[in-house]
Structures are given as C-alpha cells and as structure tokens.
Amino acid sequence: MSAALQNYRARMRRVLEHIDRHLDHDLNLESLSAVAAFSKFHFHRQFTATFGLSVHRYVQLVRLKRASHQLAYTDAQSVTDIAMEAGYEAPDAFARAFRQRLGQSPSSFRNSPDWEPWLAAFGPLEIARSKLMQRTFTTDDVTIRNVPTTRVAIMEHRGDPATLPVTIKRFIAWRKAANLHPSTHPTFNVWRSERRPAHPADYSVDLCVGIDRPMPGGGEDIKAGEIPGGRCAVLRVVGYTDDLEPAALYLYRDWLPSSGEEARDFPIYCQRLSFFPEVPENETVAELFLPLK
Structure with missing residues (x-):
C-alpha cells in the first residue's frame, strides 16, 4: 500500500x-x-x-x-x-x-x-x-497468561444469532436484579459454536458473569458453572468489539499453528472489560482467551 x-x-x-x-x-x-x-x-x-x-x-x-x-x-x-x-x-x-x-x-x-x-x-x-476499521494482529499482540478458575453464573443462548440481543437483554435484567454489576463481577462470553454455523439453529454461546457467593436465583434460565483455570493465549482487542471473529480466527488459524502450543479442550472465550454505550464504540475493550495445554 x-x-x-x-x-x-x-x-x-x-x-x-x-x-x-x-x-x-x-x-x-x-x-x-x-x-x-x-x-x-x-x-x-x-x-x-x-x-x-x-x-x-x-x-x-x-x-x-x-x-x-x-x-x-x-x-x-x-x-x-x-x-x-x-x-x-x-x-x-x-x-x-x-x-x-x-x-x-x-x-x-x-x-x-x-x-x-x-x-x-x-x-x-x-x-x-x-472498510477502514479492520485490525491486523501479530504475535506481539498475544501473551500467554496463567488464569485462575472462575465460578460463573451462565445464561445459555442456543439458536439463531439474530435473536442473541433478546438473550442479552434478559441476561442484563437478571444480573441487575441479582446486583452483579460489571464493575465488580466480570463478564464473559464462551463460544461453543462458530459465529456463522451452516445452520443458524446450531449457534451456541454462553453469557456468563463471575460470582463470588452462592448463585442468586435465576430459575431455569441460569445455571452454575466455571471457566477452568490454566494457561491461555490472550489477545486484547480495543474498539469495535461487537465482531471478535477476526481476532478469534487469528488465534486459531495463524498464531496457534506457528506457536508450538496445543489447544486445551475448552472453547475460546472472551472477557468484556468495557461496554458500549457506557464508552464510545472505539474505546470498548475485550480480551480473547485461547486455553492451552
């Protein structure tokens, strides 16, 4: 160029x-x-x-x-x-x-x-x-970090990704009622399928909030779980974090094969550190975690 x-x-x-x-x-x-x-x-x-x-x-x-x-x-x-x-x-x-x-x-x-x-x-x-906001990543953007096991409350989204905002709204309403504010209880997304599966009904993601006490009641929508600790490759993304697929593809397709590392049997996930519209879209921050053996 x-x-x-x-x-x-x-x-x-x-x-x-x-x-x-x-x-x-x-x-x-x-x-x-x-x-x-x-x-x-x-x-x-x-x-x-x-x-x-x-x-x-x-x-x-x-x-x-x-x-x-x-x-x-x-x-x-x-x-x-x-x-x-x-x-x-x-x-x-x-x-x-x-x-x-x-x-x-x-x-x-x-x-x-x-x-x-x-x-x-x-x-x-x-x-x-x-057209202009695509980011390119390099090996210098990836760090390897030992992360602790995190207990989480989970609301599952299963089905067409177009309906994900409905699940997000229910998730936000539940965590507000449970007094689990993002400033004190971390927010995670665990992807259990591709972002665009061949059949939209196969799309699967867990919306999670870290908990440090017995899980508040949430009925059938909420279940307890954990994000396992261990070594992870971590890629920090700043700005326009609605679509993290390019960052995830970089970790899987480019970084992992050349790193000499081997992926652990747990899906890639992210922690959302700031949110739109609380901050401008170009200032939102998320970290992607690729679990390693």
Whole structure:
C-alpha cells in the first residue's frame, strides 16, 4: 500500500473515531472536514465514495445505534433524554427518525425490541466501518497468561444469532436484579459454536458473569458453572468489539499453528472489560482467551 493511500485512510479513520468520541457535539460537515484535513467540498464527496453513506446519514446512524442500545439495555434515561443526546431538539422528531429506520417507536423498542429490522438498519453502518476499521494482529499482540478458575453464573443462548440481543437483554435484567454489576463481577462470553454455523439453529454461546457467593436465583434460565483455570493465549482487542471473529480466527488459524502450543479442550472465550454505550464504540475493550495445554 502506498504511503499516500495509507495517509488517506488514516485521515478517514480519524474522522470515524472523532465521530464516536463526540456524538454529543455538533458534527457538521465543516468540523469533520477539518478533522480529516480536507476541504469541505471534497470531503463530502470523498466520505460518500469511501463509505457508501453521506456524512449526515453516517452520523445519524451512529447516534441512532447508541440510542437503541440505551433504550434496549438501560432504564435510567428517559426517551426524551435519549432523544436530546441523539441530537434531536424534540422527542417527536427523534421518534419519526427512529421509526423510519427501525420500524418501531422508541417506546415500543424499549419494551419489546424487534431485532431483525435493527440488524437491517445498521448493516450499512457496519459495512462502512469494516472498510477502514479492520485490525491486523501479530504475535506481539498475544501473551500467554496463567488464569485462575472462575465460578460463573451462565445464561445459555442456543439458536439463531439474530435473536442473541433478546438473550442479552434478559441476561442484563437478571444480573441487575441479582446486583452483579460489571464493575465488580466480570463478564464473559464462551463460544461453543462458530459465529456463522451452516445452520443458524446450531449457534451456541454462553453469557456468563463471575460470582463470588452462592448463585442468586435465576430459575431455569441460569445455571452454575466455571471457566477452568490454566494457561491461555490472550489477545486484547480495543474498539469495535461487537465482531471478535477476526481476532478469534487469528488465534486459531495463524498464531496457534506457528506457536508450538496445543489447544486445551475448552472453547475460546472472551472477557468484556468495557461496554458500549457506557464508552464510545472505539474505546470498548475485550480480551480473547485461547486455553492451552
């Protein structure tokens, strides 16, 4: 890749990161073109050509994505407050934009999110991000760590990955009721299938929270278990941690065969160290653990 192209992509990546960090600010064309160090006239055309979205639509989608997470997973903010944070001067304008993109009113989405239209609405955003936000990993990014055995409470998700957000919402509601806050009780995902199995019904992942006391009641949805201790190859991922498949593939496909190590009989898993929208998407952090013999 030429130095000029690398510089161009770095400038565009800088814009995306600026948008994520400043969603509550005025993200107009003039300010964003200044971040990219392009003229306003050329920046608009270059942004659309690069990402397949206009600057305005990209910013709107990023704000609506944060708003949808706030509605689905948090109860502290009112719809009006969320609308203001999303850059709308009135709740009815926010409601119109939200319904246009997601097919539900904000209140309806908060009560019973329909995730299939959600995935379709934000597909263009993920495609745009993937053009510049892909990370490459090297052996220097991987460390070997001895980790302790961790007792966990588990909510299993079995079935179509498109319905995973429904399970996540139930998991968050349960751990709130059980007073198992992420700041004091670590969050893990244990993948027991591929991210995209041939048959969506075969998708399988465990949502886990570390526990240090007898497991709170959770009915049939929750069971006790443990993540076994031992040696693990650990890969830390910073930013855009919704899709950890590239990092997992690097560990399995590239790092493991050349390392001289042998995988242990336990699935790859991750610990989520920070969460969107509590932090901007480009600041979320997760660590992947590949258990070793």
